[in-house]
Amino acid sequence: MNVTITGRKVNLRDNFKELAVKKLSRFDRIFSENALAKVVVTLEKNRQTVEITITSEGMIYRAEATDYEMNDALDKVVSALGKQIRRNKAKLNKKVHSSVLEEYIEENPSDNDNDAGEFKIVRTKHFPVKPMSTSEAVLQMELLNHQFFMFRNQ
Template identity: 55%
Template sequence: MKINFVGKKVTLRDHFKDLATKKISKFDKIFDEDAQATVIVTVEKNRQTVEISIAQRGMIYRAESTEIEMNDALDRVVSALATQIHRNRKKLQRAKKVQENVDFNFLDHEDSEDEELGSVVRTKEFFVKVMTPEEAILQMDMLNHEFFMFREDTTGDINVVYRRKDGNYGLLVPER
């Protein structure tokens, strides 16, 4: 697995990079060598946020944690990723994206029983209006929703705008 480090408002020390690499390397049994892991560390005042994303063949696992100490945030993020992978292990095996003989017990997950996946409890159909992302954000805010799906006016693609935890907005667009 290839690991990239990004420091926002901080210069990452080699000790932290080595520790993160060691902790992330336990996922090497699951992901191929072409998998990409990105570790983003952001420091703001007395808070340190560690975000790890692992991408392989269209599947993305992502976790984030904010703590006073960077190493504590790293521990929580790795634990959250292990939980996500443990929860989705059957999907991973079914999709044959993981070797079928991989034993997921190495993740040190507390709950060894299989967790039931959620199911779709409601389907809603609605007209997808053509608009700009700015118009979609305005519409989303007027509806007091956390996300809004629309058809982008220049490309005609279905896009989604969403409200981020930091109060800003994000835009999801299909990959070409």
């Protein structure tokens, strides 16, 4: 598993990075080698927030924890990811794993400039979209703990 560790408003020590890689290595047997884990550590008013997102074969797992100590927040978030994976293991085993074809939604520029003064585009995001069934999309939405999920119906 490839691990990327980023600190926002905080300098991360090497021993924390090594600890994060060590704790995430327990998921190596579950995910393929091309899985990507993103760890983001943020400092907010003496509270440390650790957010981990694991992407593997089109599935996305995400957890976040906040604590006064960075290591405690890391323990909590790894535990939450473990629970999330165990809880959905039966559903994931039933899912047929096929190669992921990622497609990007391209931004369609508007030809109508009459409304240009009314709205301002603040941020544009591009998302990889893969064909999936409705039940698979519901599973992804539950894993991410989101209220909506964009997908392309099979």
